[in-house]
Amino acid sequence: MQKLNWDDFKVAHTVAKAGSLAKAAAQLRCNHTTVLRHINRLEDALNVKLFIRHQRGYQLTDAGHIMTETLTDLDTQFIALEDKLQSIQQEFSGKIRVTTVTSYSAMLAPAMYQFRKTYPKVRIELLATDEVIPAQSGNIHVALRAGPEPKEPDLIARHVLSLKMAYFASQDYIAEHGQPKHESDFNNFHWLMPDKSKHHIPFINQVIQHLHNENIVYTSNQFLDIQSAVVSGMGIGPLSDNDARRYPNLVRLDACPLLSSENVGALWYTYHKDLKQNAKIRALYDVLVQHTSHLAAG
Template sequence: MDWDKLRIFHAVADKGSLTHAGDVLHLSQSAVSRQIRALEESLNVTLFHRHARGLILTEQGELLFDATQQMVKRLDATAARIRDSEDEVFGELRVTTTTGFGTLWLAPRLTALYRKYPGLKIDLMLEERVLDLPMREADVAIRMKEPSQADLIRKRLMNIKMRLYATVEYLAENGTPATMADFHSHRLICQHPGTAQVAAGANLVQQLMSNDIPSMLTVNNYFGVLQGVINHIGIGVLPDYITEDLPHLVRVLPEVESGEVPVFLAYPEELRHSKRVAAFREFVTEEIFKYRKREQA
């Protein structure tokens, strides 16, 4: 099949419009239409259903679009590797991690990475869904469990635990609980047990909720939990790494904590020699080392 025709087909399928695809490709609508007709004739199939509101892929069109998507991803990965020069680190790096870790730990530290590599373009994708690295949904992932996908390079960064924290102001007004029984006069802030989260965190929340806690605030990520805590709403279940950047928070009931949660960095085998990935890996490793030293001090 002619790659030029496939490239045009992919743009039309992606945009759902001949006009919009033409704008992206810098071609006229008629030129795009001619290439699509020629591709359909060469395959002897109809690739699009045409109607007044745009174009919809046929079943055969969906099959071809799946194939061109994979081709585009592979080409993007190859282009990124080619752009990595021997002396410079630049270009786009797509990093995925959880909302909590990304907002509370990673994003505040990116200044150091940009200072060293001003030509980098970080696309930070924060979500609980595990993106498919081999299929190039992202370049690098930091996850709260070891990735199970094949063909990945993995590096264990650290272990974290979920603990209870509150502000000085909240405790001054409401008192500091000495035992779980004292929680009857406090509000618990945590992720809802049904939301996507690490098993150790969910287990701790279940354990806490088995006590007589009259008032609660549940949020679907740790960033939201933190906002509730720093605004003196109650006592929150939070990852222990927040204490470095928020030393004014007070740990409550030190004997209450989750099991250890491993934090892994992973990236596809094919990006082993990518200088952008190497720069990010070294940056994260260095920041973890600093964090551990300060924690032990």
């Protein structure tokens, strides 16, 4: 058997994830001929076919699937090793991978900017998603999670910001339609509500129960979309108090107690306990708290 080259495995893994030579070459910043050379060399060295070539791309053989599954685990282990080594070194360089709920990614931008000004050698990789990415996966360093305090045993959770929600409408919408004063009024208005994936939230559920389907004129699985629709004047919808403060044309609907502000949890800065000594993670938390303290005060 020929001597195996780890670079060949890296290229093959990239092709497997990308699905084609061209996409893999773009990710690796080389030409497709170079990628093909790595693939051919690895298959020759193993005497195994890893890919089936098609006009529409490269499909994995059974051996290719085994390679990809194994290398995915190795990727995670290498990321974890990188994190541990950088934590020991305690230098403010390299990267920090952060995930946060979509509706809060823009709010965090000023804090991220300040962090970069203070530590210019650190590169921030931000993933905005409403999915919970487990800290033990090794794919992220820090997760900013909204809701009740996370209780996973290997997770450290630090409070960043209390979250309150209320129902709002634009000044123009209220000027034309007025606002509900009791639950019995709800179906005289247009409602902009999260879809069923958010109906478990008590503050959403208690209002949904009073609405007819025809009066819910807009739905989305993202609170950011609801926010934009409310700001546009389309109808009434739930926003966090922190988000609503950015739009002077919005009016909080306090006439009906069911629509008034309610504490729905907090924003939590979470990371794996193995990273508790990581200087970058501690510093980013301090910057975030500094930049969000004025929101809590409001």
